[in-house]
Amino acid sequence: MGSAGAGKSRRMPREVRERQMMDAAVATFGQRGYRAASMDEIAELAGVSKPLVYLYLNSKEELFTACIRREADALLAAVRAGVVERGIAPDQQLWAGLTAFFAHTAEHPDAWSVLYRQARTHGERFADEVAGMREELVSFVTGLLREAARATPTSAEPADLGDRDVVGVAQALVGAAEALAGWANETPDVTAREAASTLMNFAWTGLGGLMDGERWSAGNSAVVRR
Incomplete structure (x- = not known):
């Protein structure tokens, strides 16, 4: 018995x-x-x-694919859960999302290695799975940036922040976050808040100028207002 x-x-x-x-x-x-x-x-x-x-x-291939899908879903859920409070300032929404992103990748380094390093270098099928996750991240960030553009007051003429600008900035921001997460996971004592602060300091100031109608001009190597 x-x-x-x-x-x-x-x-x-x-x-x-x-x-x-x-x-x-x-x-x-x-x-x-x-x-x-x-x-x-x-x-x-x-x-x-x-x-x-x-x-x-x-099979090993199906197991790896299942791992990619599970960890991609978990990362997306963590970022979305980080931005749950509506009505807060646009920069605070982006800050919350970035902090959630870096916290999750720091807490799950093996999962981030699977998504960021392994899946992208071992075949088109795996790379496509990660590309789908990245598209969802870019779409989410694009939505945050659109809200920020609508909410940002400016004393100048309304900024011509078109759809291509917003999507382009979102792509750049997600790419920077991915690279920074890889660095943070390999550098001792870098916290999620520190990584998020680094990216906010790099991106938000420039994004604020963009929303205020400022553009860098290659012709005169200066920021000009449109």
Whole structure:
């Protein structure tokens, strides 16, 4: 009776077992890289047999794809959750989103390695998965910037901040955040707030000028007002 009870106690719901395997896979892929990681290592870290990993997730490629999707969804959810308070100043909304982004990537370095390094360098299928996440991030940031443009008071003529400007700035901001997260995760003692502050200091001042109608001109190497 004792052994039967022990057997029952070891049984886990499928979703719990899958989460264990996915956690182990993210850690292994993030630390070892996609090519070097083996299903044996992942199974051992998860505390299950290799056949069970294959039973749940079919192949190494499908397992890696599932890891990308899960971690991309988690990152997007963290950023969106960081900007929950409506009616606050546009810069505070962007600050909240950036802080949430850097906090999540710092707290989940293996997941960030999977998304930022591994997925982008091991085949078009994986790169496409990450590209989808990036498009959603850019879309979210674009929405924040549009709100900021509408809310920013200016004593000058209304800024001609067209759709291409907004999307271009959002692309640049997301790209800068990705690069900064990679640096922050490899540099000791860089906090999420410090990383977010660095990017705000770099981006928001220039963005404020753009919203105020200022443009840099290559013709005279100066900022001109349109």
